Amino acid sequence: MGRAPCCDRSGLKRGPWTPEEDQKLVDYIHKHGSGNWRTIPKNAGLQRCGKSCRLRWTNYLRPDIKRGRFSFEEEETIIQLHSILGNKWSAIAARLPGRTDNEIKNYWNTHIRKRLLRMGIDPVTHAPRLDLLDFSSLMSPGLFHHGSSARADFSRLLGIDPPINPELLRLASSLLSSQRHNLNPAPQSFQESQLINQEIQEIPGFTTMASPFVPFPNEAQVPQPKLEDEFPSNLADFSSSSNSQMSDLASNLTQDYAPFPSYEYDYHGSDQSLIDHASTNSAFNSLDGHQSLGSSSPTPINSNSTYIAGSSTEDEREISYCSNVLTFELPDLLDVNDFM
DNA sequence: AACGAACCCAACCGCCCAACG
DNA sequence: TCGTTGGGCGGTTGGGTTCGT
The missing domain is CATH 1.10.10 (Arc Repressor Mutant, subunit A)
Known part of the structure; x- marks a missing residue:
């Protein structure tokens, strides 16, 4: 009606x-x-x-409205909350004092969304856009560094050489499935949003701009899944829409996995930073396919704080995102800009 | 300098949902 | 129980501004 x-x-x-x-x-x-x-x-x-x-x-x-450019921390908060809440701008705004849902929505659509796309990240699912990839590129033998007899058997079974990494296939399949079936990951009602807000608030270490932004107070809390045996078998769960599933998701964010195993936002409210989970498994190639921005060492990728205080240009922010966020390997020949 | 393209964002639109009679 | 209403939400629009040629 x-x-x-x-x-x-x-x-x-x-x-x-x-x-x-x-x-x-x-x-x-x-x-x-x-x-x-x-x-x-x-x-x-x-x-x-x-x-x-x-x-x-x-x-x-409204007198309490904060005007002016979004800070880097605000951007990060928006991205993180969006990865959990989806386009629930009011819920996101509730966690950014002085910012309105409309302002955040506009900022997302005009800045963050484009930046994520430039980085090859799907702004809806927050996962690397595997739909842009040529799967033949996944057959690169240098892509994985894990020894795996299972993989060898699998490839032998398939008669493929160089082998396709089965985990990567599974991941790609899950992601694509997830993207197809879960384009609306957010809950439907405001009440659900509020519930989720509460639940998020209860996640140990998950705080918002209103308080120091240190989701993982110490490194020991950071989950460090191994690529081969701890990949979520069904990443589609990440984008589920029911309240309980969202709750599970929120728990998973801190207990089990990041939304995407090799794709993690860097938390750097203090000098504590999230370990680059997948840096030992892959290196992030910049979008022009030539330069690796990601750390290949297991040390925290921004122990000196990758974000340069006061840096404000789009490029600086993007580089910061790239070096912190994306450790997913893009094929050398892929130029995401071609798809923009 | 002029023009068109691209970008930005305030404002509007239409739908949803809870409250109420 | 049902219809109406007010408030709130996400999506979209269009005019102004900036940028590039």
């Missing part, structure tokens, strides 16, 4: 707000508070729909 317009549109002004209108609305709300939005425009002497007033207030006029 369609919903009737929130108000009679005839005679009501639309479009950009004038300073005079802003002042009227601010004055009224300062005096009377923001109660019944339908009656506010009438009482405040505005030829506006109540909905328009509410939007103007919540997205622009």
Whole structure:
């Protein structure tokens, strides 16, 4: 059943707000508070729909709104929360004091989303975009460094040489399946979002901008799955939509796996940083396919804090993301920019 | 300098859901 | 139980600005 317009549109002004209108609305709300939005425009002497007033207030006029560029930490928080909550902008905004859902949504769509795409990360699933890969590239013998008799048997069985790594195939299959079936990973209702918020809040070490951002206080808490025996068999679970599954997911984030085994956001609220789980297994090739930005050593990849305080250019942020985040090997010949 | 393309973001649209009578 | 309403949400639009040629 369609919903009737929130108000009679005839005679009501639309479009950009004038300073005079802003002042009227601010004055009224300062005096009377923001109660019944339908009656506010009438009482405040505005030829506006109540909905328009509410939007103007919540997205622009509210005194606690923080204006200006998003900090790197805010960006990271957005990305992390988005990986869990999906496009629940209000839920994400609730964790970023002073930022509105609309502002975050716009920032995501205009900045973060594009950056992730440039990095070869699917902004919906937060997984590397394997759909862009030529699977023949996965047959590179140098891709994996694990000795595996099972793999040898498997490849012998398939008669393939050089062998396709079965784990990689399984991963690719799971990811593709996940991307096909779980494009809407977020819960459906605001209540669910709130529940999830609570659950996330209860995750040990998961904090938001309101408090020091140190999800993993010490290295010992960081899970370090081995590629061959600890890959989630069904990564689609990551994107499940039910509340309980989201809860499980949240738990998994700290207890078992990162959303993607070799794809991990770096947490660096303090000088503690997340170990690069997969750095011993793969190296990240930059998007032009020539330069490896990822660390190949098992030491924390940003023990000196990869993020340079005060760095603010898009490139610097992207490089920081790349060096911290993506340790997934892209084929040398793949230029993600070709797909942009 | 002029023009078109690309980008940015405030504002709007339409749907959903809980509350209420 | 059902219909209506208000508030809230995510998605989309369009006008202004910036960038590139």
